[in-house]
Amino acid sequence: MSERVIYIASPEGGNGRNVVAYGVLDALTAVARTGVFRPIACRKSPITQSLVEASNAGQSLDDVRGVCPKYAREHPQCVRPDIVSAYYDTVKASDAEAMVIVGTDASHVFNPHSFELDVDIAADLKSPVFLAVCTMRRNGEEVLATVESCRQAIEHGGSAVVGVFVTGCTPEKAADARQALSELDIPVWTIPAVDFPDPEHDDAAERALKAFRDNAPADEVRAAINTPFSPATTPYAFQNKLLHGAKESGATIVLPEGEECRILEAADYLLEREVVDLLILGERDDILKHGDELGLKHLSKARFQSMNDETVLAPMIDKLCELRAKKGMTPDKAREQLKDPSYFGTMLVVLGKADGLVSGSVNSTANTVRPALQVIKTKPGNSLVSGAFLMCFKTHVAVFADVAITPNPDARQLAEIAIESARTAKSLGIEPRVGMLSYSTLGSGKGPDVDLVEEATALVHEQQPDLPLVGPIQFDAAWEPEVAATKAPGNPVAGHVNVFVFPDLSAGNIGYKAVQRASGARAIGPVLQGLNRPVNDLSRGATVQDIINTIALTALQTKED
Template identity: 50%
Template sequence: MAKNLYIIATEARSGKSAICLGVMQLLLKDFQRVAFFRPIISGSAQGKKDHDINLILSQFYLNMRYEETYAYTLDQARDMINQGKHTVLLENIVAKFKELEARFDFVLCEGTDFLGSDSAFEYDINAEIAANLGIPVILVANGHDKPVDTLVPSTQIAIDTFAEKGLDIFATIVNRVDPGIEQKVVEGITCKYIGGQDCLTYAIPEDATLGKPTVGDVAKWLNAQVLYGDNQLDTPIDDYIVAAMQVGNFLDYVKKGALVITPGDRADVVLGCYASRLSTSYPDVAGIVLTGGLDPHLNIKKLIDGWTGVPLPVLMAEGHTYKVARILMDLYGRIESDDQKKIATALGTFEAHVKSDDFRARLEAKRSSKMTPKMFEYSLIDKAKSDKQRIVLPEGTSARILRAADILLRRGVADLTILGKPAEVEPLISQLGLDLSGAQLIDPAKSEFYEDYWTSYYEMRKSKGVTEEMARDQMLSPTYFGTMMVQKGQAHGMVSGSITTTQETIRPALQIIKTKPGMSIVSSVFLMCLSDRVLVFGDCAVNPTPNAQQLAEIAIQSAHTALAFGVEPRIAMLSYSTGASGSGAEVDKVREAVKIAKELAPEFKLEGPLQYDAAIDPEVAALKMPGSEVAGKASVFIFPDLNTGNNTYKAVQRAAQAVAIGPVLQGLNKPVNDLSRGCTVEDIVNTVAITAIQAQH
C-alpha cells in the first residue's frame, strides 16, 4: 500500500499538471493532510513562482508555505552535480521530503517539466530521486498526435527503463491520446507493480481546450494591458489572424475563436471585429490584440464604452505587429490557477478515464476518519455524479449561473436545463466563451409544456382566486416554470436566487411543490465545514421565530438532511440553559420542542435544552450533562430563532475559518434551493450538487 506517489513525465507538454490536479483531488477524498512536493522546479528560486506548485496550492488550499514545496531549481541541481555535490543534492532532497512525510498523511511529488535543454539529464535525475525517496511512480506518457504503433512501443520502453532503474510503477497514464484509440493503447502496455500484480494503466484522450491558450494567457505572455473584457479572459483561442487588410477583405478571413492581431490605430478592424461578434452572419472571434502600444482613438473608445456588456476582450501590447505575432507562435496553453473552466475540464476528464476505486484501493488503507472542507466538497461532487439528476436553472441571463453550468457539465455533476429566451441567452454564452452544448435551453413562452403547466397551476390555485389569465402570466416567470418542471418530473430539482429574491424562489415552491406530509414549514440548514468535521446548523435563513412544533420539525428535517450528506445526526436543541438548570418562556419552548421531536422521530439521538458549549465540548458536557449521547458530540445544532442562528453561523464561519455551504432548503416534497445574490460561481456549483443529492434521496 502506498502513502506517497511520484508523478514523472517522459517528455515535455504531456499534460502532467492536469494529472497532478486529478490525483491530488482523489487523495483529498481520503486523506486529511496531503503535501505537494517538487524536488526540482524549472523556474527561479527568487523570481516567479513555479506554475504547478502555484496551481496546486491555490486550488486545494494545502496547509503549506511555498518554500516547503520544492528543494532546488533545475539550474541549481545541475550546478551541484557539476561541482561533485551529487550526494549532497540527493541527501538534501530526501531530508526535505522526510520533513513533509513526518507532518502529513500523504506526500504527492512531481518531477521536472522537460522544458530545459537537456532532457536526458532530467530523465535520469527524476528516476534517481524517486529511487532514493523509495516511493512508487506514476508515469505520464505523452500521446499527442501519435499513432498506436508508435505510442505503445515508446511508452513500453519508458516503463521498462524506469523498472530497470529499480522503480515501482504504481500506474501508467498515457495522456493526450487521439480519441478512439484509448483501449488499444491500454491493451498494448505491460507493466508490473509490487508483488507481481499488474500496474494500473489508463489512457486519457486529448481535450483540445486544455492545450489552447486563453486570452488571459496572451495578456500574461505579452505583459499586455487589458482595455476591455477583463471578465472574459478565460476565452480559448483556436487560431491567430494578423489583420493588415482593409476591413472588407479582412472579414473574409475571420474564424471562430481566432485572436485578431492588429495595430492599435486600425479603428476599422476593431469595429469590424465588434460588428462580427454581434452579427449572426460571421463566426465569433476570441478577442483583439492592439500592437504598437497604441491606444484606440478617443471616439472609438467612447463607442466601445457605450456598448452594453462589451462583447469581446481587447488587449494592448508593446511592439510592432510582426514581433507580437512571432512571440505568440511560441505560446501554448497551460492550466492557470484562476482558470476554473480549464481546471474543471481537467478534473472531469481525469475522473471519466481513471477508475478511482482501483486507484484508491492501492493507496494506504488507513484513511482519515475526519472530514476537511475540501474532502466534503469533493464528496458532494462524487455523490451527485453517482446518480445524475436533472437540475433546472431558471436564471439563464445570469453570467455566474452560466459559468457554473459550464463547470458542472465539464465535471459531469448533473444534467442541466437552463431557462431563458435563446436570443438573450445564446449571445451571452458566446460572449463568455462557454460551452453549454450539453445543457437543455428552454424558453417558457415557446415550450411544449407551457399550456399543460399553466392549466395545472390554474387548477391548483383557482380556489385562491387565481384566474386563467393570471396562471398564463405566472407560468411565463422562469421560477414558476422551473418549479413546475420539478413538480411534473421533467427536472429533479431547481436552483435559483443569484439575481432574484428569496421570496421569488420559495413562493412558487410553496404553492406548487408544497411541504412534505406531516411538515408545516420549509426551513434551512448550513453545512458548516470545520477544519476536521462537518456540522449542520438550522434554521439560519428562513423562519424568524419558530414555535415549539415548528422547532421540532426543523430538528427532524435537519437530521434527514444530515443523513443525506453522510453526517450521523446527533441533535442538540440549543438554548441559554442546559437541562433543568434554567427557566423562562424560551427555554420552555425548546423543552416542548424536544418532547414533540422525540415523539415524531424516536429513532434520532436528540437532547435539549443545551447550551452551545455543552453541545460541542466533551469536557463541558461531562460537567453539565454526563452520560448524554448528544452533549459534547453533537453534529446537528438547532437554534431557537433566526436571530440566534444567523449570527452564530456567521460567527463560527469567521472565527473558526469554517466553510459555510448553504442555505440548503428542507421540508419540501422535492428539492428547491435558494442562492444568495452575492453568491460565487463555486457556491452555485456546490448548491447544484447539493440539490442533486437531495433529489437522489
C-alpha cells in the same frame, strides 16, 4: 475505489523520497493492481515516468498527474478541487485496487506552502501518510523533531502518519535515527542513500529496490498501509462526494436565472464534466451568445426553455389553475404569474420537465420559496419548510438549521426542523448527532426560551427515539469535547454534535454567518427541507463554486424522492 491508499510526503521534497515511492509501489504491486498519482508534478518528471513504468495498472504518463507546479502556485483557490477531481478520474480509469500518491517534488522555485499543501491534499484524498525525512544535515534528535512537527501538521490537517522512512542514511546515521525514534508508536525504516532516478546509472532502479527491500520488508510496509484510521471530510472531499452523487442521480435541474453570469459559469463547469443535466430558462441563442462573451465552451450541452413557448405555457396555465383553484386562480392571472421566472421554473418541476430547481443568485429567498410552497407544497407529514446550511470545516461537515425560513418556531416546529435536519445530514452520509441549542445546558439556565427548547427536545425523543440527541445545550458544549466534559459530563452526544438546531431564525442566521466568516468554513445552501420536490435557494452573494455545489446537492436530493 481503491482500498489501499498511501500518500508519500516529505518536508523538503526529493532527498530519498523517490526511493521510498518506488519501493512502496513495488511492495503493493506484488499483491494488488496498483496505480500511481502525482497531485503536483511537471509533465516530464523523471520520477513520474519511472513510477508509471513500474506500476501494474496500465496507466499512461498523461493519466497520473493532477496539475503542474506553476498552476498550483498561480491558482491556489482551484488547485485542491482540481486535484481531487483528477485523482478520482485516475482511480476510475485505472480500476486500481491500491494507489500510491507521491507528493510535491523539490523545486528551484521556493514555495513556502508546499508541505502544507501536501498535508491538505492527503486529507482531501482520505489517504494516510508515509513520511520521508532525510538525515542530510540532521542528527537523530533533529530527525525526531522534524517527524514530530510534520506529524502534528498532518494530524491537524485530518490525516495520519502510519510510517516513517528515514532516508539518505549512512550506517551511523541509521543507528542514530533508530535510537532517537525508538519511542514512536509507528513503524520506522532507515533507507541508505541512493540516487533515483539516476540517468548516469542504468541499474538505478535495481539499486533503489535493493536498498528499499533490504531495509523495509514488504509485509511490514503493507501492514502499515492497512492501519485503520478515521479520515477527515474536507470541503473538497465533500464537494467531490456531492458531484459524484449528482452524476449518479441522472437528474435534470432547472435554472430560472439564465441571464446571470455566475449561473452560466457554474452550468458550464457542470456540463463540461457531465455531472448533471441542466434546463436553463431563457432564449437559447441569447444565452449562448452571452456564454461566448464569457468564454464558456459547454453551454450548448444544456437544454433551454423559452418562457414564450406556448406549447409549454398552455398546459402550465391549466395546471396552475387546477392547483390554485381555491385561491381564485384564473387563466389570465396564471399567465401573468408565469412571467416570473421563479414561478415558471417551479412549474417545470411540477410538470415533470425537471427534477429540481436552483434559484436565488439575483432573486430573494421569498421569490424562490413562495412558488414552491404554493404549488410543490410540503411532504406528507410535514407542516413547514426550513432552511439548513452545510458548514464545511477543515476536517468535517456540520448542518446548521433553521437559518433561512422560520422566524420564531414553536416547540412542535422546532422538533420538525431538528428531524428534517438530521434527515438531510443522513442523506449526505453524515451520521447525525443533534444538538438543540440554547443559552442553557441541560438545565443550567431557566426561562421561557429554555422551556421551548426542552419541550422540542422531548418531542424529538418521542418521535425519533433512536436519534442521537442532546438539548438544551450551549454551542460551546455542543461543539467542544473538553467543554462538554465540564458542562454535560457523561453525555455521549455533547461535544460531538454535527447537526446544530438554533432556537430561532435570528440566532441561526447570525450564528452561521459568524462561524462562516470567523472560521473560514465554506457554507453550502440554504438547503430547503420539507418540500415534496427539491428546490434550493442561493445567497445573492453566492460564488460560482457555491452555485456548483448547490446544483449538485439539489440533484443528489432527487434520489430521495
